[in-house]
Amino acid sequence: MPRIERKLEINNRIQELRNHKGLTQQDLAEAVDVTRATIIALEKGSYNPSLELAFRIAKVFKVGIETLFFV
Amino acid sequence: MKTDFSKVQSVVTRIFLWTSPLAFCVLLVSNFPEVEKSLWENGFFAPVLGPVLALALMAWLFSLLFVLIATFVSARYKERVLQDVVLRRDRDEREELLSGRAAKTSILVTLAASLLILICTTGQYNRAEETDHSSVTIGNFHFSEVAPVVTKLEGGVQVMQYQLPMSKMSLVLLIILIQLSSYHTIKYLNLRKLE
Numbered sequence: 001m002p003r004i005e006r007k008l009e010i011n012n013r014i015q016e017l018r019n020h021k022g023l024t025q026q027d028l029a030e031a032v033d034v035t036r037a038t039i040i041a042l043e044k045g046s047y048n049p050s051l052e053l054a055f056r057i058a059k060v061f062k063v064g065i066e067t068l069f070f071v
Numbered sequence: 072m073k074t075d076f077s078k079v080q081s082v083v084t085r086i087f088l089w090t091s092p093l094a095f096c097v098l099l100v101s102n103f104p105e106v107e108k109s110l111w112e113n114g115f116f117a118p119v120l121g122p123v124l125a126l127a128l129m130a131w132l133f134s135l136l137f138v139l140i141a142t143f144v145s146a147r148y149k150e151r152v153l154q155d156v157v158l159r160r161d162r163d164e165r166e167e168l169l170s171g172r173a174a175k176t177s178i179l180v181t182l183a184a185s186l187l188i189l190i191c192t193t194g195q196y197n198r199a200e201e202t203d204h205s206s207v208t209i210g211n212f213h214f215s216e217v218a219p220v221v222t223k224l225e226g227g228v229q230v231m232q233y234q235l236p237m238s239k240m241s242l243v244l245l246i247i248l249i250q251l252s253s254y255h256t257i258k259y260l261n262l263r264k265l266e
Contacts, residue, residue, distance in 0.1 A: 034163035
């Protein structure tokens, strides 16, 4: 039987941490040098960031990358 | 800081982009001799717009030559021209990803369209005069065709017009080969960069 490759669903706590820190989506976008649309896509889970962007976001929230992203 | 050459590139690219619609209009109008004649006979068009259009067309031709050479030589310039043409700049990694996907889909669509056009160019319609039987055949590969020499009398001078001996089929085939080879070359070079 052929093996069916399933896409790994990666969740994140970006919205939760952003609200906790009192940041707007625009503030976060400017802090990590991306567009607001990218932050929206990240929070909705429709876009998985590169490792570099993931570390940049984690640095803004001062948390580890494993706290921010989980499977 | 911008170098002198990149300033030249920027100016020439803008000239090319701004004069392109005008050049296409001129080329389109030249296909309709009646319209072209009536425009030139117009009192305002000939003395005022005529020289402006001629200058724009000349500027377009020179800038086209520059853009063509620069696009082949510099990858960075190629990207900038593309950004100017599609009027969009990738602002972050997500937009770069989307552009990459769009480019991939676009190459597949144009490749499919080119292949269809290629098949169409090898098509031929045959009809027997006596029996009135007709048929359509495809797969007539002719890489070159002898174009008839057109003789024209322009301003009292006999002008012979020769065309390139390339058939439509060979031109379409050439486009497909350029498309595929450039795709694979760029991919190979990018892969080497990542190794």
